[in-house]
Amino acid sequence: MTRPTIDVHAHVLLPAVESLVTGLPGHAEAKELDARRNGPAALAVSGPMVRERVPRLTDAAVRLAAMDAQGVDVQLVSPSPTHYHYWADEVSAEKLYRLANEATAAHCAKAPDRLRGLGLVPLQHPHHMVRALGHALEQGLAGVEISSHAPGRELSDPAYEPFWARAEETGAILFLHPFGCTLDERLDQWYLSNTVGQPTENAVALSHLIFSGVLDRHPGLRLIAAHGGGYLPTHIGRADHAWSARADAGAGCAHPPSSYLKRLYFDSLVHDPYVLRELVRVAGADRVLLGSDFPFDMGTEDPVGALRAARLPEADFHAVRGGNAAALLRKD
Known part of the structure; x- marks a missing residue:
């Protein structure tokens, strides 16, 4: 029997969430910041792109x-x-995560044998995150999605320790997917906010988790990094060198940074078969999962074809295509 093909990077649009936040204090300022970070040319393309994809995102x-x-x-x-x-x-924030969790669960309930869901937690309010994770799991969701940082807080912040502990205890899946890059207007042309910003944010966030010792304290975390983990996996040698050469770099984690890649999961969405082969090499074929970024234009319309282009050994191909994700989802 052929194992299922499983895409771990697919999105749903929740109009009710946007209706909830529209007009709230801070909403207009957040939209303005997002506009500045992306620039007018990117917004002019992104608006029609998303509108064309609304049926795939909602139906x-x-x-x-x-x-x-x-x-x-x-x-x-x-x-x-x-x-x-x-x-x-x-x-x-509590209204938002409850609505998002319930709406995502309702969407997935339309085809429970084919759709599994992830919820949201308020990263800006660490003391609410354990309760928010519990709410997501109560809805039958497999875990939650988080960004690379919250305003004024990196993922290494000690305030997140109870959340990491609870996520580890429950076996919840955590999907690390950045939104917005703090390089701001430096990336406001040519869609650099995404092409450079997303892999940068992935690399920074994962580095905070590794170098701060979060993965030492919580080795059972089941965290999937979107976009193949960004720049970190292909440049991990520099991190290893710093860890061994400098006392400040090596003070927070017990092992060379590259060793922690084998404790994380990564989606396959790197847009280059040679980079995908390198990701499989450094993280292990059992730690890479098929991802498409469905249905956005920065994703791939043919995730299986993109995976096959990497020309992995057949067993590794099938592990990434679905075997690894099937094992991960069976445990949640």
């Missing part, structure tokens, strides 16, 4: 038809990162 039947066309059996569906809204106050 489960349309989603399933698109999955069939791609040869994908199962999607792990996470809210669009535009729904993070880490500017929201505590009351609004």
